Amino acid sequence: MTDYFADNAWLPHGWSADVRVDVDARGTLGAVADGMPRGDAQLLGRYVLPGMPNLHSHAFQRAMAGMAERRAAVPERDGQKGGAPSEDSFWTWRETMYRFASSVGPDDLRTIAAQLYVEMLRAGYTQVCEFHYLHHQPDGKPYADPAAMSLALIEAARETGIGLTLLPTLYMTGGFDGRPLSERQRRFRHDIDDYLRLVEQLRQMEDSTLRVGVALHSLRAVPEDAMRAVLDSGLVDAAPIHMHVAEQIGEVQDCLALRNARPVEWLLDHAPVDPRWCLVHATHMSADETRQLADSGAVAGLCPTTEANLGDGVFPLKAFFEAGGTFGIGSDSHISVSPVEELRWLEYGQRLVTRHRNIAVSESSNSVGETLFGDALFGGAQASGVAVGAIEAADPAMPGNGPRADLLVLDDASPLLAGRDCANLVDTFLFAGNAQLVRDVMVNGAWVVRDFHHRDEERIAARYRETARRLAESL
Numbered sequence: 001m002t003d004y005f006a007d008n009a010w011l012p013h014g015w016s017a018d019v020r021v022d023v024d025a026r027g028t029l030g031a032v033a034d035g036m037p038r039g040d041a042q043l044l045g046r047y048v049l050p051g052m053p054n055l056h057s058h059a060f061q062r063a064m065a066g067m068a069e070r071r072a073a074v075p076e077r078d079g080q081k082g083g084a085p086s087e088d089s090f091w092t093w094r095e096t097m098y099r100f101a102s103s104v105g106p107d108d109l110r111t112i113a114a115q116l117y118v119e120m121l122r123a124g125y126t127q128v129c130e131f132h133y134l135h136h137q138p139d140g141k142p143y144a145d146p147a148a149m150s151l152a153l154i155e156a157a158r159e160t161g162i163g164l165t166l167l168p169t170l171y172m173t174g175g176f177d178g179r180p181l182s183e184r185q186r187r188f189r190h191d192i193d194d195y196l197r198l199v200e201q202l203r204q205m206e207d208s209t210l211r212v213g214v215a216l217h218s219l220r221a222v223p224e225d226a227m228r229a230v231l232d233s234g235l236v237d238a239a240p241i242h243m244h245v246a247e248q249i250g251e252v253q254d255c256l257a258l259r260n261a262r263p264v265e266w267l268l269d270h271a272p273v274d275p276r277w278c279l280v281h282a283t284h285m286s287a288d289e290t291r292q293l294a295d296s297g298a299v300a301g302l303c304p305t306t307e308a309n310l311g312d313g314v315f316p317l318k319a320f321f322e323a324g325g326t327f328g329i330g331s332d333s334h335i336s337v338s339p340v341e342e343l344r345w346l347e348y349g350q351r352l353v354t355r356h357r358n359i360a361v362s363e364s365s366n367s368v369g370e371t372l373f374g375d376a377l378f379g380g381a382q383a384s385g386v387a388v389g390a391i392e393a394a395d396p397a398m399p400g401n402g403p404r405a406d407l408l409v410l411d412d413a414s415p416l417l418a419g420r421d422c423a424n425l426v427d428t429f430l431f432a433g434n435a436q437l438v439r440d441v442m443v444n445g446a447w448v449v450r451d452f453h454h455r456d457e458e459r460i461a462a463r464y465r466e467t468a469r470r471l472a473e474s475l
Contacts, residue, residue, distance in 0.1 A: 001022050001025070001030060002022070002023045002042065002445070003020060003022055003039070003040070003041035003042065004020070004021045004022075004041055004042050004044050005019070005020055005036070005038040005042065005043055006019045006044040006046075006047075007045070007046045007047070008046060008047050008425075009021070009044075009047075009048040009049075010048065010049045010050060010374075010391065010426075011032065011034065011390075012390055012391075014365075014370070015422035016034035017034060017035065017422075018034060018035050018037070018038075019033070019034045020032070020033050020038075020039075020041055021391065021405075021407075023405040023445045024402075025445075026208060026445070027208060027405050027444030027445030028387075028401070028403065028404055028445070029392065029393065029394055029402040029404070029405050030394050030402060031393050031394075032391055032392055032393040044407065044409050045412060045439070045440070046410070046412035047410040047412055047422075047425055048391070048407055048408065048409055048410075049124075049373075049407070049410065049426075050377055050389050050391050051124065051126025051388060051406030051407060051408055051441065052124050052125050052126065052329075052373075052376065052380060052389070052408075053125070053127040053128075053376075053377070053384045054125040054127065054128040054129065054329070054330050054331055054339070054380070055129045055242075055278060055280075055299065055301045055329065055379070055380045055383040055384065056131055056301045056330025056331070057116075057128050057129060057130050057131065057330060057332065057334070058130075058131060058132075058333060059113040059132075059153060059156070059334075060100075060108075060112055060134055061097060061100075061332075061333040062113075062115070062119075062337070063100070063104075063108075063112045063467070063468050063471055063472075064096070064097065064100045064475065065333065065335045066335070067472070068093050068096040068097070071088055072088055072095065072096065088311070089248075089310070089311055090248050090250075090312065096475065097333075098184035099474065100471065100474060100475055101134055101184075102184060102187075102474070103138075103474035104134060104471065105137075106143065106148040106149055106151070107467075108467050108471060109134065109149055109156075110152035110155050110156045111156075111463050111464050111467040112464065112468075113152065113153050113156035113157070114156040114160055114460045115460055115461060115463075115464035116334060116337065117157060117160040117162045118456075118457050118460055118461070119337040120162060120331070120337055121160060121162055121441050121443070121448050121449050121454060122438065122441070122449055122452065122454055122457075123337055123338045123340070123436075123438065124339050124340075124408050124438045125162070125331075126163055126388065126406040126441065126442075126443045127165065127380070127381075127384050127386060127388050127389075127406070128157070128162055128164055129165040129240070129278075129330065129383060130166050131167050131169055131215050131244075132149070132150060132166060132167060132169055133169035133171045133188045133215075133217055134149055134187065134188065135149055135150075135168075135188060135190065135198075136186075136187040136188075136189070137187060138187050139187070140186035140187050142194075146194065146197075146198060147198055147202060150202055153166060154166065154202075154205065154210060157209065157210070158210075160454070160460070161444075161446060161448035161455070162209075162443060162448070163209045163210075163211075163384075163386060163404065163406070163443060164209065164210050165212075165213060165384045165386060166202060166210065166211070166212050166213070167212075167213050167214060167215035167242050168195070168198050168202060168214065168215065169214075169215040169216070169217050170192075170195050170214070170217060170222050170230060171185070171188040171189055171190070171221045172189060172221060172226055173221055173222070173223060174221070175254065176220045176254045176255060176258040176259065177258060178223060192229050195230070196230070196233055199212065199214060199235050203235070208404065209404075209444050211239075211240070211384065211385045211386050212239070213236070213239040213240030213241060214230060214235065214236050214240075214241055215241070215242040216230065216242075218243060218244040218245065218247075219259075219263050219266065219267065220251060222243075227271065231271065231272065236276070238276070238385075239276065239385060240276060240277075240278060240383060240384065240385040241276050241277045241278070242277070242278040242279075242301065242383070243267070243277070243279060243280065244280045244281060245263045245264055245267060245279045245280065245281065245282055246262070246263040246264050246279075246284045246285060246289075247280075247284075247307075247312055248283075248284070248312060249284060249313070251263060251284075252284050262284075262285070262286060264279065264282055264285050264289040264292075264293055265286070265288070265289050265292075267279070268292050268293065268296060273293075273296045274296060275297035275298060275299075275382060276298075276385075277296070278298065278299040278300075278301045278328070278382075279298055279300055279301060280303070281301065281307065281315075282315065283307060283313045283314070283315050285316060287319065290319045290320050290323060291319075291323045293320070294320055294323035294324050294325030294326075295323070295324075298326070299327060299328050299379045299380075299382050299383040300315065300320060300325060300327040301327075301328055301329075301330055301383060302317075302327050302328070302346060303330045303331065303333075303342070304329070304342050304345040304346045305332075305335055305336040305341055306330075306331070306332035306333045306334075306335060307332075308345060308349070309333065309335045310333075314349045314352075314353050317349075317350050317359065317360060318350060318354070318359055318360075321360065326375070326378065326379045327375060327376065328378075328380035328381075328382070328383050329343060329376045330342070339376070340429065340434075343369075343372040343373065343376060343430050344430055344431060347359060347360050347368055347372060360372050360375075367424075367427055368431075369426035369427035369428075369429065369430040369431060370427070372430065373426050373429075373430065377389035377390065386404065387401075387402070388403060388406050389406075391403070391407070405442060405443075405444060406442060406443050406444070407440075407441070407442040408438050408440070408441055408442075409438075409439050409440035410437050410438060410439060411438070411439040411452075414435060414437055416428060416432050416433060416435055436452060438452075439452055
């Protein structure tokens with residue numbers, strides 16, 4: 001057991017002073033108590049927060065960030081012929097992504113993911129949910145080890161020290177009408193039996209920093225019978241279940257045309273959506289869908305920087321809040337790798353739509369920063385399927401089963417925090433510029449970032465530079 005002391009720490013009820021934290025040899029929290037003398041405990045710092053879960057990531061896309069910001073031709077979609085340059089959208093961006101994805105192999109993926117995970121840790125993410133569909137070789141044939149691409153992500157997480165919720169993704173069809181996948185999508189495909197075998201194989205590797213769930217790519221990519229086969233397999237009884245849904249207006253229109261229902265509406269009517277589920281984006285919902293999603297207990301997986309970058313739209317946060325909904329944040333395509341920026345733009349999007357300020361507040365707190373940060377911790381932990389996102393004591397009746405010791409120590413020497421105290425600390429953290437305020441990061445009881453520096457960032461960055469240069473030539 002190692003004893004630590006924080007002048008101030010964010011506990012489940014908010015800030016507390018003089019907090020003593022015990023971390024056992026397995027990296028989990030034991031006793032946590034406030035109002036304590038420091039004694040011989042190691043000093044953490046003046047301000048200590050729980051690590052933030054990142055509930056939606058496509059790791060390989062980090063290496064193409066910034067390379068899809070030029071006007072493109074309209075691609076063919078759902079049987080409609082493409083054409084001359086026009087208004088860009090998610091669908092034009094997707095063509096660039098497919099071209100890039102066709103060049104990424106297992107070694108490339110491990111290299112990209114390791115660099116990304118270093119960036120996440122330095123920013124304050126300590127757990128990441130990988131929505132992983134880049135399974136096979138570009139021609140669709142499995143690698144010699146069918147789990148090679150999944151193993152690359154696990155290796156990158158273990159190399160860098162971040163916690164990983166791996167979500168192997170089922171991807172079978174190219175549209176709601178069940179058409180075959182295109183040539184560029186064929187490396188994503190599994191049949192049901194092969195997919196379930198992959199999940200079973202990966203499940204054997206679980207430990208304190210690896211959780212394996214499942215992902216159903218989207219309603220357009222997973223037929224109803226396939227969805228039911230996965231849900232009835234027994235592999236998801238207590239596992240996280242993630243799905244893209246209602247990200248694009250085109251998706252909503254196609255679902256209405258072929259299933260006579262909106263995507264979230266259809267899913268809630270045809271699947272046992274409950275707190276195990278994370279519905280990623282859920283941008284385009286009616287008032288009834290918003291209320292019903294909140295009532296289900298599922299997490300809305302919000303990715304504001306990617307949603308803005310792709311021109312997706314704005315999530316109905318105020319109505320979702322008022323209905324008691326649960327949300328978390330993800331960096332998705334990684335055009336930004338910062339929980340601060342995700343939460344900031346989640347609020348700013350609402351302000352732009354409503355033309356009012358301070359939208360994300362609750363009955364228990366009039367602080368936008370504290371409301372957003374606290375709710376994202378809770379929802380991110382739920383979507384991760386891991387005991388993270390909180391600094392709280394283990395149950396005395398179940399020693400060793402406490403939350404994982406994932407801690408962020410802020411830089412109290414930063415000029416941005418001058419004149420601040422706990423009453424406005426989180427608001428300042430989220431809304432006072434872009435200086436790096438996360439100084440030290442602990443994951444599973446081990447320090448992975450000290451004085452803003454990841455323990456292995458130079459070697460990982462050097463390897464990444466070589467890979468990124470080569471892959472850039474594929475675009």
